[in-house]
Amino acid sequence: MTNSAPEVGMRRVPASLVAKLTAAADSFASTFDDVRMDDIAKASGIPRATLYYHFSSKNEVLAFLLQGVLADLRVSVALAARSGGTTSTRLAAVIRAQLDHLAANPGVAQLLLANLGKGGRLPAIAAGIDNGFHAPVRQILSDGMDDGTLAAADIEVITTALFGAVTTVGFQWLIADRRIDVDRVADALFSVFWSGIALDRTPHTTLRTR
Amino acid sequence: MTNSAPEVGMRRVPASLVAKLTAAADSFASTFDDVRMDDIAKASGIPRATLYYHFSSKNEVLAFLLQGVLADLRVSVALAARSGGTTSTRLAAVIRAQLDHLAANPGVAQLLLANLGKGGRLPAIAAGIDNGFHAPVRQILSDGMDDGTLAAADIEVITTALFGAVTTVGFQWLIADRRIDVDRVADALFSVFWSGIALDRTPHTTLRTR
Amino acid sequence: MTNSAPEVGMRRVPASLVAKLTAAADSFASTFDDVRMDDIAKASGIPRATLYYHFSSKNEVLAFLLQGVLADLRVSVALAARSGGTTSTRLAAVIRAQLDHLAANPGVAQLLLANLGKGGRLPAIAAGIDNGFHAPVRQILSDGMDDGTLAAADIEVITTALFGAVTTVGFQWLIADRRIDVDRVADALFSVFWSGIALDRTPHTTLRTR
Amino acid sequence: MTNSAPEVGMRRVPASLVAKLTAAADSFASTFDDVRMDDIAKASGIPRATLYYHFSSKNEVLAFLLQGVLADLRVSVALAARSGGTTSTRLAAVIRAQLDHLAANPGVAQLLLANLGKGGRLPAIAAGIDNGFHAPVRQILSDGMDDGTLAAADIEVITTALFGAVTTVGFQWLIADRRIDVDRVADALFSVFWSGIALDRTPHTTLRTR
């Protein structure tokens, strides 16, 4: 899973650093605690001062890693989405791609989760997720509606729901089992989103409780 | 939404503190950054030293707030789940309950999200979420399978997926619109989970990419 | 030489700190090198964190000390200037006061000198010196011209020249001898400024070399 | 005002560096803050590592600049002092020379002032000032006493006082007006030192306050 080394406005990061950083990312990202610059330094073997030579702050380092991971996600999800099959095939592939990605980058993915609610990085991260996951899924859904495969539905909600469901389940598995049983999880998730859970699809009515 | 003031091992927290803390929770929780003891103190008007008189650490204060919110969630979701309707009715009610809860406690909910990956609080939080959301949903699903309303399925995955989907979509709305259009979101989410997105439910096969 | 503890916009500084700081000032100020917060802490026995509790930055600590010293200077010089004697008596007294002050606060005075060319403190320091020394001297000179004791002259230049001369000579003595022979120096300085160095005062002409 | 490129124990500094450094000196010297190696590098356009190739430390670079400036001072003051006029003419010329020098090198002069109290450079600087200013003035004063032009007086104090007065007034003007009105200042200073400020020179007595 090669990191595409995106620029974030700082000095072009040399390949050797990129390699060390991404290699070490999972180990320091999964300390389950605030990541300290020293953690990054120790885990990657890059002296703190050297990191500061290439990045202008700790946040830049994290942003760099997150953007790298998101870029990777984008690539693999886009690939899955483009695989010219049916709507269902493409959707299933996208789910698998995201799960594979989670399984491959557990630490950084967690870092990403921890940063969803932090320090001004949100816009960039949100954009990254939108590019990497939402956009392809929106495309698949929209294609599916066009060709009559899918029922008309709230694309925005469904897309976000799919992302949330896949990510949450993936994390749940990672935390519980240290790994993800991609086959089982992907099947179950696809099945829910594709066919729903009801045995019978007779129209029902949602209650408005308020 | 009264906070049930659970004990976490510290001396009984006086009502006045509980009031001030929960009232202020949203303001300091949404600083979108690491919450510092001083933030809590300033937002709640309770001097730092006084907080330390009642709690034994910052984590205890956060845990107290999170548990309070989770207890509230538990109450309202349990209520929704117990409302003796059909499986679909109960499920829809649970989704609404969680969305209402998110809308009512955006700050603390975010705090909770930000703390999913932090400082040893995870087990307690996970337990709280399990009690508050997963358990009732599992019950509903299991009931539904028993009475033939639901297709046999991977209850564990579905439950987690539902939680992730509802929460993620809820946050997405909060961040984008500052509020949640509960009706629209609840309908859309219920519809996906209940019936799926496919127009036609002809059996399909999931590809195994690996 | 009591420090009048002026406020600089930060937390009111407790007397005990003021005492420790001013007592230690000379020792850390005379390291002849950049003063580090740790020097101040060690010399004064006040923990670094405590200093940061009372002051908002290292510069604030230095500013506080400088202002204190300048306030002291102001008091003693004003006293000397007010001593209702003749113009010459008052001027001589002011010179002595400034030399005494230098001798009593060598370290902080040096700190002041080192800071004349640094970090935005200049305006405040300049104001302090103006209040403490220039203003009284200007008053004496102006009084002297009014009562016919002094020849008409460029008060601004003379005042600054006197300050520069007294301070420079004082420092020179401090550095060379570790102390100031106040009697000798004061006499010599007063004599130059009062009578000049020429044996004969026959009018002369200054050459314009360019 | 050509910099005579004195050696300070480092390899011979190439002319191109000398040019760039002295040209840039005023700009980085007037940052009014601690001069960092990077400031010097940026202001002069000479890469930091190149500076280290030619000088062995930051202090060497500063010393080089200061000594250059002091050498210039020495040349022009010596010239003024030697101009075979009367004592008063020579003294006036020296005052003008120092003021001209200040006006021509405000930044480096300030750097010099700021470094009077710093890092081990003091002895060299003091020696430079002594050679450049004090020695010629001492000579003039001593000549004047020999030929009966001057009253007997404390040559050491007067010399230092003159230097302090001229320098301080010069800086004062630079800071206040961005330039020095050399004519006015030189006249006023010479007048004070030559004739004193008293209208009447009737003998007076200095009070001994202690």
Add this chain to the structure above:
DNA sequence: CATGAATGAGCTTTCATTCAT
């Protein structure tokens, strides 16, 4: 020779927590 890259050492500042009243 010259210089972009790298880094050891150390600085200022922050913050959770404890103390003393």
Add this chain to the structure above:
DNA sequence: CATGAATGAAAGCTCATTCAT
């Protein structure tokens, strides 16, 4: 009981200097 004051233990960042080409 409650709290203003105090502080130990890091954390983030800077900078003079050295390395490697």
